Amino acid sequence: MADESIQDIVETFDLLGDWEQRYQYLVEIGERLPAMSPASKTEANRVMECMSTVYVAATNEDGVIRFEGDCDTAIIKGVVALLVGLFSGKTAVEIEETDVDALFEGLQLEEHLSPNRHVGVYAIVNKMKAQAASAA
Numbered sequence: 001m002a003d004e005s006i007q008d009i010v011e012t013f014d015l016l017g018d019w020e021q022r023y024q025y026l027v028e029i030g031e032r033l034p035a036m037s038p039a040s041k042t043e044a045n046r047v048m049e050c051m052s053t054v055y056v057a058a059t060n061e062d063g064v065i066r067f068e069g070d071c072d073t074a075i076i077k078g079v080v081a082l083l084v085g086l087f088s089g090k091t092a093v094e095i096e097e098t099d100v101d102a103l104f105e106g107l108q109l110e111e112h113l114s115p116n117r118h119v120g121v122y123a124i125v126n127k128m129k130a131q132a133a134s135a136a
Contacts (some may be wrong), residue, residue, distance in 0.1 A: 005086055008101065010106030019112055026078025033081040036070035045131075049123035051116055052076045056084070056124060058131035063091055065132045069124075079109075079121055087128055092136030100125045 016022045018060040047054040052073040059066050068082045071077035086103070087095050100122075104110060110118055 004084050006106065008105045009082060009086070009103060013107050016086070020114075022107075023075055023104070026082075027074040028078070029085075030071070030074055030077030030079075033069065033077060033084065036068045040068055041070065047120065047127045050076070050120035052120065054080060054120070054124055056080065056128050056131065058128065058135040060135040064089055065092055065095060065135055067128060067131075076117065080124060083128060085123060085131065090132075092132040094133040096129055102112045 013022055013025070016025055016088075018032065022047045036055060036057070041055045045055045045057045047056065050071075052071050054068040054069070054071045056067060059068075065087065069077075069080040069084045071080050082103075083100075086098065090098070104121070105109065113121065
């Protein structure tokens, strides 16, 4: 299941052509990310390794993990939105087994994000996986 959703995201990006359009798409999906509850914006939910201010929070609904997230920069908020969509609705085990490298390679994010942002994006993934394990 995870591989299919990754494939869907990669195919959508492939349709967009150039990176200007891809950045715009990330901004748009970031704008559609539901607002994060202020109560969830705690230091415990902050991704400290990010240059941007990023928050992610997991809740367990009958064994299924749901995420919410927010970020103060548009493109990284789009990445957060992608990850929230990718991980929400899965079990902690499914989240842990999700091959995020395949997603980032397919999107060619590594070539188009600065090294610091790249570290931050992986920090978001690691935080979300740790939160899913804790919530389970």
